[in-house]
Amino acid sequence: MNFLEDNRALILVHRAMPQVETKRPVNVMLTPQFYTLKKERLPIKFAYQAKKIAASLFEGMLQEGRTYDYFVFREEEQWVFIAYSLEEITEFFQSKGLAPESLSKLFFAQQALPSFTEPYPLSEKEVLAVVDDTVVVMPRSLVGDEALSPVSEIPNPAKGIAIQSAYASVLSRNEALGFAAIFLLFAVLFIAEGIRYGGETKAGAEELESLMAANPSLSSQYTRESILTKYRKIDRAERKKRETVKTLIGMLYKDVELKTLHIDEEGFSAEYAVKEANMIGRMESEAQKAKLTVQKSTDGIKVEGRL
Numbered sequence: 001m002n003f004l005e006d007n008r009a010l011i012l013v014h015r016a017m018p019q020v021e022t023k024r025p026v027n028v029m030l031t032p033q034f035y036t037l038k039k040e041r042l043p044i045k046f047a048y049q050a051k052k053i054a055a056s057l058f059e060g061m062l063q064e065g066r067t068y069d070y071f072v073f074r075e076e077e078q079w080v081f082i083a084y085s086l087e088e089i090t091e092f093f094q095s096k097g098l099a100p101e102s103l104s105k106l107f108f109a110q111q112a113l114p115s116f117t118e119p120y121p122l123s124e125k126e127v128l129a130v131v132d133d134t135v136v137v138m139p140r141s142l143v144g145d146e147a148l149s150p151v152s153e154i155p156n157p158a159k160g161i162a163i164q165s166a167y168a169s170v171l172s173r174n175e176a177l178g179f180a181a182i183f184l185l186f187a188v189l190f191i192a193e194g195i196r197y198g199g200e201t202k203a204g205a206e207e208l209e210s211l212m213a214a215n216p217s218l219s220s221q222y223t224r225e226s227i228l229t230k231y232r233k234i235d236r237a238e239r240k241k242r243e244t245v246k247t248l249i250g251m252l253y254k255d256v257e258l259k260t261l262h263i264d265e266e267g268f269s270a271e272y273a274v275k276e277a278n279m280i281g282r283m284e285s286e287a288q289k290a291k292l293t294v295q296k297s298t299d300g301i302k303v304e305g306r307l
Helices: 047-052 086-095 109-116 163-167 173-178 180-202 204-214 221-250 278-289
Strands: 002-005 008-013 026-030 036-040 069-075 078-084 103-108 126-131 134-139 256-263 267-274 293-296 300-306
Touching: 008 086, 026 109, 047 069, 069 109, 078 086, 103 109, 103 163, 109 126, 109 134, 221 256, 221 267, 221 278, 267 278, 278 293, 278 300
Parallel strands: 008 026, 026 103
Antiparallel strands: 002 008, 036 078, 069 078, 126 134, 256 267, 267 300, 293 300
């Protein structure tokens, strides 16, 4: 079905859609049937930095034998990562009469989240709905016709993918492998240690009160201070790790690749490959501001520091 905005039609693409005929360039919006979505809270400021780690986030989740591209945007406090196969999408477009040269921009249903707050009919069997702030496809029988929103215009999102540019934009295997280390680091530091130690520190006062009630000996100021010191040390160590990772991620620019990364209880080291020589000075300056040790390597720089 078509939705007009600024004289350019927006076609909502789903598996059960009818054949389409168009004589003018159109925009297309994919339903979740054509992409895989993940949301993550990460200490990243810019979309190009988030996109560099997108492939690692979807490791093991995507169909083998296909090449995938990635689209990233911010949704409140989270980053939204979308993986899609341009090959699969193009094949489907052509089966429905949509030639590549007739397509202008590509959007995703998740970008139009406010438009699907009520179940939106796709076909006689399926609707678009929102579950946990995520647009999903579900059977129409689960919601009933009385709950369906009236068919109305869906606005073109502000940010989209130029179709012709997308055909030439494929993330290399080397980039995906290179940034797999970052995904592993995020998983360990921000999910396991972050939640566990952060939760212990936040609940420290409540736990201390319970211990004092059950154990009168804890009323000793010395004992209390010893326990609080333990929590402070844990909190400082984890905060330092998170600040270090944030600094290292902040040094990933457009033509910069993270080659190696090692971090343990004592310290860390990271080696960057830098394609543009003029970027080295900028990266050295940022590392020095963070009081890190910088050494030049054969194709970039190496950064070291203690935790």
